[in-house]
Amino acid sequence: MPEPRIVSLIPSATEIVCDLGLGHQLVGRSHSCDQPEVMHLPECTSVSIDVEASSRAIDEQVRAAGETSVYRINEATLASLRPDVILTQGVCDLCAAGPSLVEAAIRQFDPQPDVFAFCASRLAGVWEEIEEVAEHLGVAERGRELAADLRSRVATCFDDAADRPRQRLVFLDWIDPLMTAGHWIPDIVAAAGAEDVLSKAGSESRSFEWSELLAADPDVILIAPCGFSRQRAMGELGVLAEKPEWSKLRAVSDNQVFVADGQKFFNRPAPSLADSVEMLSAMLIGDESVAESWVRLDASVLFEEFS
Numbered sequence: 001m002p003e004p005r006i007v008s009l010i011p012s013a014t015e016i017v018c019d020l021g022l023g024h025q026l027v028g029r030s031h032s033c034d035q036p037e038v039m040h041l042p043e044c045t046s047v048s049i050d051v052e053a054s055s056r057a058i059d060e061q062v063r064a065a066g067e068t069s070v071y072r073i074n075e076a077t078l079a080s081l082r083p084d085v086i087l088t089q090g091v092c093d094l095c096a097a098g099p100s101l102v103e104a105a106i107r108q109f110d111p112q113p114d115v116f117a118f119c120a121s122r123l124a125g126v127w128e129e130i131e132e133v134a135e136h137l138g139v140a141e142r143g144r145e146l147a148a149d150l151r152s153r154v155a156t157c158f159d160d161a162a163d164r165p166r167q168r169l170v171f172l173d174w175i176d177p178l179m180t181a182g183h184w185i186p187d188i189v190a191a192a193g194a195e196d197v198l199s200k201a202g203s204e205s206r207s208f209e210w211s212e213l214l215a216a217d218p219d220v221i222l223i224a225p226c227g228f229s230r231q232r233a234m235g236e237l238g239v240l241a242e243k244p245e246w247s248k249l250r251a252v253s254d255n256q257v258f259v260a261d262g263q264k265f266f267n268r269p270a271p272s273l274a275d276s277v278e279m280l281s282a283m284l285i286g287d288e289s290v291a292e293s294w295v296r297l298d299a300s301v302l303f304e305e306f307s
Contacts, residue, residue, distance in 0.1 A: 004084035012270035013087035055176040073105040090117040123187035161193025167219040169194040192280035221251040224262030260294035
């Protein structure tokens with residue numbers, strides 16, 4: 001039986017497929033898939049907003065779209081690839097072309113490809129879905145081995161943090177307006193040895209006011225905007241520094257503010273979430289020897305740069 005031809009419409013699925021050793025079966029990808037081994041593949045999706053705009057401008061564009069998805073599927077490209085399996089997600093309509101768009105795009109395809117939608121909203125569920133998709137793709141044992149390794153890495157971080165005081169943390173999933181992440185992020189925070197004080201595990205991301213951030217006054221702030229690299233997030237920090245409320249926060253005065261690459265780590269429900277737990281663990285204990293995709297902010301430098 002020939003190996004199934006796979007199209008991935010989300011970066012997290014592409015990461016999973018590659019980690020399962022099936023990257024050679026990918027025949028198409030989304031416009032945002034950035035695994036090195038798939039960049040030569042045809043793009044099957046596009047986005048109707050200016051994703052290079054500021055955080056505020058992106059938010060305004062998304063809100064203006066209302067119930068209309070900002071994603072588009074190139075049906076002609078998708079049809080030409082003759083996929084047997086299409087991978088997408090049903091967690092967040094703001095992050096990818098969801099199942100309804102996929103079903104509409106393939107309604108005339110013959111034969112109909114299988115559609116697998118990742119829907120996990122908790123960290124444990126992400127590992128379970130890795131096993132499920134591996135079985136779906138005929139490599140169940142690889143999926144079990146990968147998931148077991150990821151669970152073990154997270155458990156090690158949790159055990160290492162058991163005797164440390166749990167720091168109170170706020171995760172900024174967006175800068176302007178302020179948003180905090182739900183879903184698997186509070187699980188990551190807990191596994192690393194802290195407490196997410198503005199989000200509940202499994203909940204949706206939500207916007208919040210500066211007054212709520214001031215009331216929480218966390219020990220640690222982690223900035224990892226959805227879809228942003230660390231460098232791009234750094235470019236948005238002036239929005240925070242110009243707020244008088246920012247300098248009043250405990251985490252800011254104690255230099256316990258970190259900026260990380262949300263695009264490749266915290267945002268994606270993929271094996272890289274284990275890297276995210278290890279990354280946050282290093283931040284919390286001050287181990288900057290492993291700082292590659294994150295940086296600790298120096299409050300004085302920040303204010304001087306953006307004042």
